[in-house]
Each structure stands twice: as C-alpha cells, then as structure tokens.
Amino acid sequence: MNFDGHSRVRTMKAAVVTGAGRIQTDTLALPTPTKNQVRIKLEGCGVCASNLGPWAGPEWMSFPTEPGSLGHEGWGFIDAIGEEVHDLDIGDRIAALSYHAYATYDIADQQAVVPLPPELAGHPFPGEPLGCAMNIFRRSQIGPGQTVAIVGIGFLGALLTQLAVAAGAHVIAISRRWFSLDVALKAGASAAIPMQDHWQIIDEVKGLTQGRFCDCAIEAVGKQWPLDLAAELTKERGRLIIAGYHQDSPRQVNMQLWNWRGLDVVNAHEREPAVYLSGMRDAVQAVLDGRMNPSPLYTHWFPLEELDTALDMTRDRPDGFLKALVRYP
Incomplete structure (x- = not known):
C-alpha cells in the first residue's frame, strides 16, 4: 500500500x-x-x-x-x-x-x-555537496598543526577551509577572486594568496612554511594549472588531494615531481552511494557541532x-x- x-x-x-x-x-x-x-x-x-x-x-x-x-x-x-x-x-x-x-x-x-x-x-541543506566536502576532508587526513593549502575557494573550498581550521590546521587559501579570499580569512585561514602568478605563489608559500611547503594541498578548481600548482605546494611525502571536477578534457601530470617528492595522491571523488550517504550524515553532525557553517556560503x-x-x-x-x-x- x-x-x-x-x-x-x-x-x-x-x-x-x-x-x-x-x-x-x-x-x-x-x-x-x-x-x-x-x-x-x-x-x-x-x-x-x-x-x-x-x-x-x-x-x-x-x-x-x-x-x-x-x-x-x-x-x-x-x-x-x-x-x-x-x-x-x-x-x-x-x-x-x-x-x-x-x-x-x-x-x-x-x-x-x-x-x-x-x-x-x-x-x-543540499546534502550531496556537503557530504562531498566531508568525504574529501576525511580522505585528506588533516590534523592539528598541519599546514594545508586549498587551491580554489569556491563553495567546496570554503567548506574545506572551515573544516580544516576546526581541526586545528593552518590554512593557506589561494583563489583568483578577492571576494573568495576574504571568505577564507573570515573562516579562519592563516593566509590568503591571489591566484595570479604561478611562481610567485610558490615562493610565497615557501616563505610562509620556512621552505617545507604543505603537509596537504587540496586542488578544488578542476583545471590544469591549479592541479600543477597544488602539486608544487605539497611537501616531500605530503598529500595531494584532487577535489576539483576534471571532466572537460584529459590532464597531464608532472610525474617527475610527484615521484621525486614521494607524494601520496588521492582522487577524492567518491562514486559509491553508501559513501556519499555516510558523508551526508557526517555533514549533519558537523553543522550541529559548528565545525561547518554553510549558511553564509x-x-x-x-x-x-x-x-x-x-x-x-x-x-x-x-x-x-x-x-x-x-x-x-
């Protein structure tokens, strides 16, 4: 019935x-x-x-x-x-x-x-993107004291900034829009860098990290240049997280750099419905806990x-x- x-x-x-x-x-x-x-x-x-x-x-x-x-x-x-x-x-x-x-x-x-x-x-409560942010955050293994570069501060990047800051990480936000950088700073990012010049960004992150670069770099744009940039910002044996949506065309990767630095590369796009649903349930709790606040976004x-x-x-x-x-x- x-x-x-x-x-x-x-x-x-x-x-x-x-x-x-x-x-x-x-x-x-x-x-x-x-x-x-x-x-x-x-x-x-x-x-x-x-x-x-x-x-x-x-x-x-x-x-x-x-x-x-x-x-x-x-x-x-x-x-x-x-x-x-x-x-x-x-x-x-x-x-x-x-x-x-x-x-x-x-x-x-x-x-x-x-x-x-x-x-x-x-x-x-658009559950799917909130759950996606939670799953990316889980796979990024971000913890207290780590330095995290987030390349691309749109809705997803802003959520990941909130979650990383709540976990006790130091976030370096990188975006082409000043508006987005301001959003990241208000969410607790330690630094904000305009996405304008490739080598200038690398030099600035190198200075901010005393030459060590980042424990984790999250690429959240979905384009070739930000993917290349995120790899350059990841320290030796660090984690490169691919969160951007790369479906418009094939990509090339700098395998020499990835191999030389011994990067752990994670494609954080989930495809299992059960994993999506788990992330959505985690997102409900994260909003209740105050670790994530999507409303102003x-x-x-x-x-x-x-x-x-x-x-x-x-x-x-x-x-x-x-x-x-x-x-x-």
Missing part, C-alpha cells in the same frame, strides 16, 4: 533542458513511490558545477533532458511512502541523494535519504523558472558568488 500525505496535490513543476543554455518548466503528474521508495516535496536544490558540461550542449548530450534531471542536491519533506519503507514517515524533513531534483517533487530510495534534525529546521537564490540564470551564474562566477540554490514555494 502507498501512503500519500498530500492526496489533493496531483501535479508538479519540473525543469527540462531543451538545448544548450535553454530550459522550459513543465507541469507533470506527480510520481508515485514504489517498493522501498519515498516521494519528497522538495524545498530546494543546490546548483552543481557538474551541470555545466551538459548545460553547454556537448556532442554527447541528448536533448530534451528528463524532467528535473541534473538536479541532485535536493532537500525537503517526505510526502508519500511506498511499501516496505521503514523508519521514515510522512512529514520527515530529509536530504536525499536523488537525481531529478530540479523539480518540486522527486523520488528517492529509502536508503538514499538522510533525516534532518529539528535543530536544522528552516535551514537549507549560499549567496544566490532563484525560482525554478530561473534555473538557466542560476546555471549561467555558476559558470561565470561573478564577484560575490559562491553557491546558487533553487528554491521552491
């Missing part, structure tokens, strides 16, 4: 990408959760930089997209449950790992749902009908921008 908490509601809104840089908003029938599934009345969804590849309309992309697809950072309330769903009830506020969340409703497996405690009521909000503007802004990253959220009525 399916239990529906809002039986009078029969339709939903969903964004459809119709071509490169183009969307429309369709009205559709509500989906029905089946065995082990829940339906979520979404409050909102984060806009992810991984959407930008499909948004640009590459040859491999097919249009139109499925309604709501590309959206995977949703949160909201359970509004219907399918058979054999346990420990979840209608009205529970949750974050979910679902894949059609550019819509007012979505379906998720019960195993892909993370309950949100009452202390987070009213606070947006949500800089721009849009209605579903303006998802195209949100995606363009995520691509162009104007001054003052860190993270866009799409919010539903």
Whole structure:
C-alpha cells in the first residue's frame, strides 16, 4: 500500500533542458513511490558545477533532458511512502541523494535519504555537496598543526577551509577572486594568496612554511594549472588531494615531481552511494557541532523558472558568488 500525505496535490513543476543554455518548466503528474521508495516535496536544490558540461550542449548530450534531471542536491519533506519503507514517515524533513531534483517533487530510495534534525529546521541543506566536502576532508587526513593549502575557494573550498581550521590546521587559501579570499580569512585561514602568478605563489608559500611547503594541498578548481600548482605546494611525502571536477578534457601530470617528492595522491571523488550517504550524515553532525557553517556560503537564490540564470551564474562566477540554490514555494 502507498501512503500519500498530500492526496489533493496531483501535479508538479519540473525543469527540462531543451538545448544548450535553454530550459522550459513543465507541469507533470506527480510520481508515485514504489517498493522501498519515498516521494519528497522538495524545498530546494543546490546548483552543481557538474551541470555545466551538459548545460553547454556537448556532442554527447541528448536533448530534451528528463524532467528535473541534473538536479541532485535536493532537500525537503517526505510526502508519500511506498511499501516496505521503514523508519521514515510522512512529514520527515530529509536530504536525499536523488537525481531529478530540479523539480518540486522527486523520488528517492529509502536508503538514499538522510533525516534532518529539528535543530536544522528552516535551514537549507543540499546534502550531496556537503557530504562531498566531508568525504574529501576525511580522505585528506588533516590534523592539528598541519599546514594545508586549498587551491580554489569556491563553495567546496570554503567548506574545506572551515573544516580544516576546526581541526586545528593552518590554512593557506589561494583563489583568483578577492571576494573568495576574504571568505577564507573570515573562516579562519592563516593566509590568503591571489591566484595570479604561478611562481610567485610558490615562493610565497615557501616563505610562509620556512621552505617545507604543505603537509596537504587540496586542488578544488578542476583545471590544469591549479592541479600543477597544488602539486608544487605539497611537501616531500605530503598529500595531494584532487577535489576539483576534471571532466572537460584529459590532464597531464608532472610525474617527475610527484615521484621525486614521494607524494601520496588521492582522487577524492567518491562514486559509491553508501559513501556519499555516510558523508551526508557526517555533514549533519558537523553543522550541529559548528565545525561547518554553510549558511553564509549560499549567496544566490532563484525560482525554478530561473534555473538557466542560476546555471549561467555558476559558470561565470561573478564577484560575490559562491553557491546558487533553487528554491521552491
């Protein structure tokens, strides 16, 4: 038997990408959760930089997209449950790992749902990127007294700055935008360096670390130059963490440098749903503990009908921008 908490509601809104840089908003029938599934009345969804590849309309992309697809950072309330769903009830506020969340409703497996405690009521919680930050932080093995370079202070880099500072590390923030560097300093970074000149940055970090360089360098941009830079900033037997999204083209690496310094290189992109969910649960606790505070990092909000503007802004990253959220009525 399916239990529906809002039986009078029969339709939903969903964004459809119709071509490169183009969307429309369709009205559709509500989906029905089946065995082990829940339906979520979404409050909102984060806009992810991984959407930008499909948004640009590459040859491999097919249009139109499925309604709501590309959206995977949703949160909201359970509004219907399918058979054999346990420990979840209608009205529970949750974050979910679902894949059609550019819509007012979505379906998720019960195993892909993370309950949100009452202390987070009213606070947006795009679980997937927050969980991603926690998993990257875990794999970075950052501890008290370590020096950590974070190359790229966007939403992810700002979260990692907060977590590293809370762990007692000394953070050197590197970003091309003064706005982002200011965000990092307010989060407790020990130093902030504009990402302008490759060798000047290396010399400055060398001076800040008395020639030792960094115990850990996290590359959070997803481009060739920041990847090269992060490797140069990592000390001998240090840890180079690849957190940027490298899906636009192949990369070259300086294997001579990596080998000579004996670097531990970690590709921190997880693919196991269970690991994502573990990170999301850790993110809930980190927010409750005060080790992570994402709220001031949500800089721009849009209605579903303006998802195209949100995606363009995520691509162009104007001054003052860190993270866009799409919010539903």
